[in-house]
Amino acid sequence: MTEQHEAPGGVSGRALQKDIPQATVARLATYLRVLAMLADDGVLIVSSEELAVAAGVNSAKLRKDLSFLGPNGVRGVGYDVVKLRTRIEDVLGLSGGHRVVLVGAGNLGRALVGYGGFKRRGFSVVGIFDSDPAVIGRTVAGHSVRDAAALHEAIIALDPTIAVITVPDEAAQDVCDRLVAAGVQSILSFAPSVLIAPPTVEIRRVDLAVEMQMLSFERTRNAEPEPLAEVAHAVSGRIARHVPTPHSSAAHPALKHSASHSATEPSSKGSAVTP
Amino acid sequence: MTEQHEAPGGVSGRALQKDIPQATVARLATYLRVLAMLADDGVLIVSSEELAVAAGVNSAKLRKDLSFLGPNGVRGVGYDVVKLRTRIEDVLGLSGGHRVVLVGAGNLGRALVGYGGFKRRGFSVVGIFDSDPAVIGRTVAGHSVRDAAALHEAIIALDPTIAVITVPDEAAQDVCDRLVAAGVQSILSFAPSVLIAPPTVEIRRVDLAVEMQMLSFERTRNAEPEPLAEVAHAVSGRIARHVPTPHSSAAHPALKHSASHSATEPSSKGSAVTP
DNA sequence: AACTGTGAAAACTTTCACAGCA
DNA sequence: TGCTGTGAAAGTTTTCACAGTT
Incomplete structure (x- = not known):
């Protein structure tokens, strides 16, 4: 990673949106949404871990992503919600509307x-x-x-x-x-x-059917562990297999999506275009 | 690349959707759409180059993608449209509906x-x-x-x-x-x-706003080549910059999109919706 | 001659793990 | 102490270029 975003002197405002990885740009939009939500709730400071969970990525990735925008946080403390939000909007070119x-x-x-x-x-x-x-x-x-x-x-x-x-x-x-x-x-x-x-x-x-087909693929893959065995319990899914604990929506570490989201995030895979 | 998809013996039907790269899966959906279109037009055989152009990727990538599904084409000839389509549907788990x-x-x-x-x-x-x-x-x-x-x-x-x-x-x-x-x-x-x-x-x-924000970023990046110069011709895009040749939709070599994925592709991502 | 299938190299992304700062 | 920022390692994806087939 080349560090062009070091902003050595007193480089003003936003700049150097050069070489920000495509995958990172796709995720910045997601972080932005979470930050807007936090701001609405009056939250002032957020840690990379909190932000990461809310955005569905892991915290190392989030920190790396943000590091491309230059220094944004305060060590030992976290990120200033408003400041970070403004910075991302700036980099994405959203500030001007x-x-x-x-x-x-x-x-x-x-x-x-x-x-x-x-x-x-x-x-x-x-x-x-x-x-x-x-x-x-x-x-x-x-x-x-x-x-x-x-x-x-x-x-x-x-x-x-x-x-x-x-x-x-x-x-x-x-x-x-x-x-x-x-x-x-x-x-x-x-x-x-x-x-x-x-x-x-x-x-x-954006092709809305791609996501459906990826779901289909994933299900098919998971459903076929044994290519040879006749699969004993050929129950035709009429009974709910899992009755999941009605989790308390927060404090849930479940970070399962590794992004490939398309129109979503990692979407580095998902949908898209661009050479 | 592990070649599990070699299908040495007489392995039947579809199988081994294991280790097909995520990025490849996302694009398979796009290939499928193009193949369906070709089939409707009565096209029987298609080359990787033709298919690639229609799908907006380069032919090497397309061939690599298809190679994960096992041998599908005929060297010196191309791919059988119907056969390839069926194969992809099979791998994506779409055959059963x-x-x-x-x-x-x-x-x-x-x-x-x-x-x-x-x-x-x-x-x-x-x-x-x-x-x-x-x-x-x-x-x-x-x-x-x-x-x-x-x-x-x-x-x-x-x-x-x-x-x-x-x-x-x-x-x-x-x-x-x-x-x-x-x-x-x-x-x-x-x-x-x-x-x-x-x-x-x-x-x-799928976050529909992500794509818009990526467009915004790309435009901003391209619009700022000179961070210092005041930019001479500050014409506020009132005049049509390009009057594109009303191309004949076919035989167009323009391969610009490389689908990150994606999701992003990126997104990238495969089919669509209509009013 | 035309075109697929694919190793190997290059490019890109993610993850690790820790140095550094408030 | 707690959390950011980041080199370096690991993993994934793309591209190259050519061997192999019809």
Whole structure:
């Protein structure tokens, strides 16, 4: 690890988001959510261990992640919740806020704009588009849905920092082309197809079925320990196998996910894109 | 790499999904989608290069991924589309189909059940629950929404292989506890919080805001090459920078996404949803 | 000639374990 | 004493490049 983030002199504000590992960036978003929650609860200081448990990672990883942002904590004490939160927002480029345009006002599009954490995290929707006449003109989350035919001019006027595509797969590439032609540089797509665009445009793709398939794989793998034996108790899962202790939600050390989350976290694997 | 997948004798059907890298599993889902598309188009044989381009990865990675499933292609020729598709479905444990229960019939939940690729990929919804009296009894995607209060008995009767949680964050842990108590072993959650459950239960979490934050980071990083210079042309992106060639969607060598994973991929992550 | 399958190298990530500071 | 920050080791994933097949 190269330590460019040492900030030797009095380097101001944020800087050097260079060489922060991709995997770390994916997790920073999660830490941010936990920090926001803690701040709401009035918590002032948090230790790496506490933060790590809440984020579902181990504390060494969390400390390593944070170390890429420069020194953030106080040894023997912990991290200042507000300060750390601000620092992460700064590094992720969230401080200035983002102007988001949504193309596709179907269920998924509406689910996204309605998602509370959205606005709270600095993303404000500035325009919603659709090509369905039955939807155009309707109000969604305070915005009148506009005709996607007028995308070009509208995009230029709205000047969004991010565009989100939630249209059917067949229409996705066309929408993408038009967004790019209008100057959009960052696109998040929920269409299954891999979209093609110039390399200067950053596209991330989220495929909601991938996670289901990974669950399927995991279950299948765990269910087949003995490839040879006929498996004695072929009970067809009608009876609840485990009646888990209704744990007290807190103080639970269960850190099982090792991240591969996709759209989740380790997602270094999960979903995604980027060369 | 241990070669357990050599299948020396005449090992039947699928087997040895042991030690298939997590990152590979995440991408298999994507390959599957492309293969399904090719099959629909009547394509019989595909080369690693073609498949790789369509999936947004490079061909060496694709070949390595497939090699974990055993020999699937024919040298000098390519892969048999149907055979490869079947093999991947088999390895992912999709062949037997999955019984999916959805808890939370809001926009996101409806977007998920309405997603065509869902049923097509072997996931069939067997029950939808919600706790909102205004929603209970309504029909969503052919299913009458049931009262989440009766979750326990219903789950035992439905015996789902996967449960999907799309309720508000505050309710997620409670729903999770009840699902686990009823014997559910695989859960996909869209709630931001990290859910706590016994280690035998596989939980995957998808945070839709993470991807947006990663886009934000990438844009910020690219926008700050010169930390010192005042940046000459401070044009506020009003003019379209690139007018992309309206490419012919095929024969496009653009391989930019390398899927971290991911989850992240990253995320990275495989299919999608539509309005 | 075309294309797969795969060792070996390179790159990236996670985990360990401890030095260092409040 | 308690907790952060971090080199170094271990583990995972990607890329290279070529041997092997049809």
